[in-house]
Amino acid sequence: MIRSHVLICGGTGCTSSGSLKIQDEFVKALEANGLTDEVKIVMTGCFGLCALGPVVIIHPEGTFYSRVTPEDVGEIVSEHLLKGRVVERLVYADTGDEAEAEAIANVSLSDTAFYKTQKRVVLRNCGVIDPEDINEYIAMDGYQALGKVLTEMTPDEVIQVVLDSGLRGRGGGGFPTGRKWALTAPNKAPQKYVVCNADEGDPGAFMDRSVLEGDPHCIIEAMTIAGYAIGATKGYVYVRAEYPIAVKRLQIAIDQAKELGLLGKNIFDSGIDFDLEIRLGAGAFVCGEETALMTSIEGNRGEPRPRPPYPAVKGLYDSPTVENNVETFANIPQIILNGADWFASMGTEKSKGTKVFALGGKIEHTGLVEIPMGTTVRDIVYDIGGGIPGGKKFKAAQTGGPSGGCIPARLIDTPVDYDNLTAIGCMMGSGGLIVMDEDTCMVDMAKFFLEFTVDESCGKCTPCRIGTKRLLEMLEQIVNGNGTLELIDEMEKLCYYIKENALCGLGQTAPNPVLSTLNFFRDEYIAHVVDKKCPAGVCQALTSYVVVADKCKGCTACARVCPVGAISGKVKEAHVIDTTKCIKCGACMEKCKFGAIIKE
Amino acid sequence: MKSLAELQAIKEKMQNKVALREGSGEMRVVVGMATCGIAAGARPVLSAFVEEVANNDLSGKVTVSQTGCIGICQFEPVVEVFEADKEKVTYVKMTPEKAKRVVEEHIKGGKVVAEYTFASENA
Numbered sequence: 001m002i003r004s005h006v007l008i009c010g011g012t013g014c015t016s017s018g019s020l021k022i023q024d025e026f027v028k029a030l031e032a033n034g035l036t037d038e039v040k041i042v043m044t045g046c047f048g049l050c051a052l053g054p055v056v057i058i059h060p061e062g063t064f065y066s067r068v069t070p071e072d073v074g075e076i077v078s079e080h081l082l083k084g085r086v087v088e089r090l091v092y093a094d095t096g097d098e099a100e101a102e103a104i105a106n107v108s109l110s111d112t113a114f115y116k117t118q119k120r121v122v123l124r125n126c127g128v129i130d131p132e133d134i135n136e137y138i139a140m141d142g143y144q145a146l147g148k149v150l151t152e153m154t155p156d157e158v159i160q161v162v163l164d165s166g167l168r169g170r171g172g173g174g175f176p177t178g179r180k181w182a183l184t185a186p187n188k189a190p191q192k193y194v195v196c197n198a199d200e201g202d203p204g205a206f207m208d209r210s211v212l213e214g215d216p217h218c219i220i221e222a223m224t225i226a227g228y229a230i231g232a233t234k235g236y237v238y239v240r241a242e243y244p245i246a247v248k249r250l251q252i253a254i255d256q257a258k259e260l261g262l263l264g265k266n267i268f269d270s271g272i273d274f275d276l277e278i279r280l281g282a283g284a285f286v287c288g289e290e291t292a293l294m295t296s297i298e299g300n301r302g303e304p305r306p307r308p309p310y311p312a313v314k315g316l317y318d319s320p321t322v323e324n325n326v327e328t329f330a331n332i333p334q335i336i337l338n339g340a341d342w343f344a345s346m347g348t349e350k351s352k353g354t355k356v357f358a359l360g361g362k363i364e365h366t367g368l369v370e371i372p373m374g375t376t377v378r379d380i381v382y383d384i385g386g387g388i389p390g391g392k393k394f395k396a397a398q399t400g401g402p403s404g405g406c407i408p409a410r411l412i413d414t415p416v417d418y419d420n421l422t423a424i425g426c427m428m429g430s431g432g433l434i435v436m437d438e439d440t441c442m443v444d445m446a447k448f449f450l451e452f453t454v455d456e457s458c459g460k461c462t463p464c465r466i467g468t469k470r471l472l473e474m475l476e477q478i479v480n481g482n483g484t485l486e487l488i489d490e491m492e493k494l495c496y497y498i499k500e501n502a503l504c505g506l507g508q509t510a511p512n513p514v515l516s517t518l519n520f521f522r523d524e525y526i527a528h529v530v531d532k533k534c535p536a537g538v539c540q541a542l543t544s545y546v547v548v549a550d551k552c553k554g555c556t557a558c559a560r561v562c563p564v565g566a567i568s569g570k571v572k573e574a575h576v577i578d579t580t581k582c583i584k585c586g587a588c589m590e591k592c593k594f595g596a597i598i599k600e
Numbered sequence: 601m602k603s604l605a606e607l608q609a610i611k612e613k614m615q616n617k618v619a620l621r622e623g624s625g626e627m628r629v630v631v632g633m634a635t636c637g638i639a640a641g642a643r644p645v646l647s648a649f650v651e652e653v654a655n656n657d658l659s660g661k662v663t664v665s666q667t668g669c670i671g672i673c674q675f676e677p678v679v680e681v682f683e684a685d686k687e688k689v690t691y692v693k694m695t696p697e698k699a700k701r702v703v704e705e706h707i708k709g710g711k712v713v714a715e716y717t718f719a720s721e722n723a
Contacts, residue, residue: 003650003664026703038647059621060663084633084666128621138607139614147604261601269602 004081007057009127011046011213012206012245014053018070019043022054025073033082047127049114052092053368057109057127064109066092092294094386098136114365117383119346121354122330123370126214131249134256137217143262145333146221149228150270158229159185162332164340165405166352171197171288171325172429173505174351174418180322183312185230187320192232194223195297195316195323198239198246198304199281199288202401203452205432207356208326210368212239212246215330216253220263220276222329225336227274230322235274238293240281250278270522285402285456289504290323292458303460304504325430327356347373353415359385361434362392374415377407381435392437396520400429402449402456403509405516406442425516427509441538442521443528447475449520451508463509467498471511479539483529492518537599540584544600550572551596558588606695616659627662627707629653634669634677640676641695642666646694649679663682675721681706690718 008014008023020035023041030036047055052066058078065076072090077254079085090538094113107511109115120126129136131496137143149158163178184192196219200208223235239247254276257263265273279297284537286292287302294316296302315321331353335343344352350371357380362365368533370378377397381387388394407414414420436445450472459465474491477483495511495518502508518525527533534542547558547567554572566582569575577588577597589597601607631637631646649664656675670678675692679702682688691702698716705711714720 001647001651001654002617002620003646038650060665082633083635083638083668084631085668129618135610135614136618138610141611143601143607146609147607151604267601268604415718537676 002038002040003060003590004038005059006041006081007044007127008041009045009047009053009055009404010043010131011050011053011126011210012243012244013050014055015245017053019054020425021070022056022073023069025070026077029074029077030081033077035077035081039081039343041460042130043132044129044212045126045131046123046217047367048118048123048210048368048370050368051364055127061086062109064092064112085593095448113386114367114369114384115374117379118370119347119354119372120370121334122211122327123214123368124334125218125393126368126595127209131214131216134217134253134262135262137215141337142217142333143221145171145336146224146262147268149225149336150268151270153432155185155229155231158225158336161335161340163329165335165343166340166347166350167331167335167343168351168418169325170327170331170355170430172403172427174428177324177328180312180324181226181229183310184320184322187313189319191234191317191319192230193316193319193321194226194230194232195294195321196223196235196237196329196373197288197290197293197323197325198237198243199284200240200326200430201288201291201456202244202403203449204360204434205401205430206358206360207368207431209243209246211330211356212243213248216246216250217257218330218333218480219250219326220253220257222332223276224263224267225332226322226324226329228272230320232322233273235276236279236297237276238279238281238287238297238318240283242283247278247280254278284458285452286458286504286506289506292504293323294321296361297520303458304506306503327431338484348415348417348420350419355416355428355431357431357433358562359433361398362388362437362440363435364389368503371416373417376413376415378412380416380433381412385435386435388435392439395436395438395440396442398434398436398445398513399432400427400509400512401428401432402452403505403512404429406436406445406520408520425512425519427512439536439538441534441536442517442524442538443475443479443534444538446513446517447472447479447495450510453510457506457510461501461503461507463498463501464503464510467494468507468510470494471498472512475514478525478528479534480541481528481532483525485526485529487583488518488522488525488529490562509540533600543584544579545577545582545584545586545597546595546600547577548598551594553594553596555593557591557593561587561591563587612676616654616657618661620663628682629662630680630682630706631664631665632668632670632676632680633666636669637676637678640693642677643700644696645677645679645694648699652700656703656708658703658707660704660706672718675718676712678718691716692718693720696698 054068056065056068159181167177168174281287284302287296289304292304294300347353354370356370396408398406423445454468454472457464495515498511527535537543552574559567566578633642653662677694679691679694
């Protein structure tokens with residue numbers, strides 16, 4: 001008889017830090033202690049706190065163990081599972097309140113600083129159920145929404161509920177999901193399609209991957225509901241091949257759903273058919289753009305096509321098609337079960353519900369968080385994210401990946417929703433949130449994202465193919481110290497030209513990182529072109545390493561570590577760096593114990 | 601899948617199995633499982649509770665978990681029953697048979713089995 005469940009995170013983050021090995025160790029240790037029949041091991045999806053992985057949760061106590069190593073497993077089994085003593089050194093119990101730190105064993109996971117302001121709708125099953133067992137999903141009300149839709153509701157009623165909920169597309173654009181469905185439903189065609197966009201390509205974003213890995217059945221259920229609503233009997237999930245765990249679990253989920261008759265012919269004896277297939281993306285960022293994605297599913301080179309006609313009229317195989325993002329779909333079953341009013345009660349006036357963010361960059365708790373729309377950047381970064389390592393200052397948060405912009409420190413109290421972000425020249429994007437501290441150069445950051453779009457531009461339209469390349473060249477001139485004030489103005493003009501003339505979303509948004517940094521951090525650009533300095537000390541051509549003579553003890557450590565012999569000086573006398581030889585590798589600064597070497 | 605009833609049947613069958621993870625049981629049965637408890641026979645007591653709770657379909661309501669030494673080793677196996685807004689009940693010198701009666705009378709019936717409690721042992 002099972003009395004305890006050991007939940008081990010099997011998400012990509014924890015898997016790469018060794019959670020499969022931990023699973024093996026648990027199997028062995030349980031056997032050695034004769035507990036195999038009493039304790040069940042469950043591999044789940046992402047718990048969200050990736051920075052502290054591998055993560056293990058033991059129920060019924062709900063004890064949250066972080067950074068577990070294979071060596072710790074024996075102790076957890078013999079102490080916790082056998083003798084009921086929590087292994088306190090491994091428990092994560094940071095409530096953000098130091099006074100409480102002592103009562104470690106009594107801290108419930110939902111009270112920790114990381115989880116307490118979160119609201120888990122999309123991620124409700126991630127880290128709770130075994131994604132490879134359809135029965136566990138069913139136990140958590142899985143497929144109830146589909147049952148309700150097929151037996152009690154008309155397609156129009158379904159669309160109305162989604163419209164009333166105020167759900168907007170989570171892939172970045174924020175188009176109302178109900179409206180998309182309503183536009184597709186009336187179009188007559190022999191075959192219509194439902195497509196799920198799981199081609200998550202923004203650097204630093206992993207929301208969709210985590211949903212597919214942790215709760216694949218909710219996507220299947222939602223797509224079937226969408227199929228019923230718009231009259232489609234065929235669906236495709238377009239997922240990038242770089243997500244092997246997500247692809248595997250989704251395929252297992254599809255097979256299980258087919259076996260139970262939750263996909264296929266005559267579902268719930270309603271006469272409704274729906275079938276689903278996976279299509280793998282081969283690594284082109286542009287295929288995350290809806291029309292390029294459909295072109296790719298059709299077997300052609302992934303290039304966008306002009307809209308209109310919109311996919312609602314002429315989408316996949318020239319048939320009416322609804323395409324939604326993974327996170328958008330993940331909200332649907334909950335909206336059907338709990339009602340539009342429930343969903344609309346969360347969030348802000350025009351952005352309802354929650355949003356999942358992948359927190360990354362200069363932040364303590366790298367991971368996956370889900371917050372109600374309208375939560376401020378400050379709450380996300382400091383309360384949930386645990387602040388910035390090393391006590392550094394927050395400079396900006398970048399959202400929307402290569403299509404987005406940044407939120408500077410002075411706007412840190414901005415409530416995050418679609419319209420607020422758009423108003424400050426940023427965008428929600430798919431939900432990557434990269435935190436930057438005082439050591440980040442904003443010009444360099446803009447250049448990084450532009451390099452990405454130049455690489456990923458498909459080449460079909462000139463403004464994007466040539467425009468982004470020229471833009472990047474201008475940025476390179478600036479970081480190399482060859483920029484002028486006129487160049488900055490010219491660059492800005494080019495940005496607007498690309499935005500207005502590019503064919504698809506990729507090109508239209510590609511200049512955003514440049515425009516947004518120009519808007520909020522113009523002084524940094526000016527420092528680069530007028531003073532020929534990089535204030536953050538990142539751009540190599542504009543920084544030089546020097547020895548502060550007063551602080552130098554003449555220990556010779558720097559001279560010995562310098563790979564090009566650019567440092568000279570006698571023992572116990574101040575050293576000097578020859579800037580003509582220096583390759584700016586920074587090895588000397590790292591080596592110096594006295595802080596005598598600085599960047600200028 | 602031909603009917604909602606079929607789905608409901610799977611859901612009910614599985615719910616007991618995942619309820620353990622919800623941690624929201626109204627009642628918590630905690631078995632002392634330190635060396636002293638194990639030596640005195642706490643393992644079969646724990647198993648008995650787990651089994652009885654499952655057999656009586658109480659998984660959604662009752663959480664059975666374990667703890668370390670409670671500090672009254674001579675009275676092991678010790679079992680504590682916690683219920684919101686009620687005083688904790690401590691049962692001592694438990695056996696699987698006694699566990700069955702506690703589930704039947706206390707957990708299901710709401711009546712403390714006074715003769716097994718620490719209070720009666722000490723009286």
